[in-house]
Amino acid sequence: MVALQIGKRIYFDVFTGNVIVDTGERQGAVFETTLAQDVIIYTELTERNPEMFGVLELPFGAYAQDFAESNGYRVNVETKTLEFSYPDPNEPEEPQPYQVPLSIEVEQLKVDLGNAKTQSTQTDTVLMEFMNYYFENGGM
Template sequence: MKIGPKVYYRKTTGEVIYITSQVESPWAVETTKEEDMNFYQQLKGYDPEQLDVLKLEFDKYTEDFRIAKSYWINPETKQIEFVYPPKDGDDPDPVPQKPLTDQVSELKTRQDSTEAAMLALMDVTTKS
């Protein structure tokens, strides 16, 4: 069984408190928020009402976590956002953004639909 990581964060600010490890094992078992808060030292002492958890798919955003400078959970959307190191010419004070993994996926989908539309248009114009 493959179990993805869980991101525990403050509901009000989106500050990430702890990320559990992902697990791949035939004996892996999903745990509840209450079980995690009793097990992980980093979560002990927090009021469960003040924390929320975002469950990620196995291997989801692995590359984003590796290259990001920081990350947080947007309290309004409850989605993870990353701050990536600035490249030459970029704003030296980058803002959080959707994971690059998701951005690439969206661009691929848009490219595929643009190509399909162009092929359909070419087909119509060559038949005229």
């Protein structure tokens, strides 16, 4: 028997983005529930009009580090994406604004750095070609 890995579902208020239910991740001898089953299972959903909440379905392990390091999260109701609040090490009790997951920012910085390195290498190559041409053709 293959052990399943099921990502979490995050049910949220469609007006505020506040989390109503986080189903958590499951693995092993588990089964995946349907959205209709979740509404029956979770009282917080049963008590609400279905038009008043939305759901994000995340793959198993998605945003693991963000969930571990944040002190809160919500759904941006316009973009339907997660936003996290991370504690400030200098002021751990002070509430912090919600922001794009740091894991996404780090990945974007890696891409930007790779692009900058590529651009720098291309610039170096052009400069070397120019210098070679200049000195091969009499220079100064």
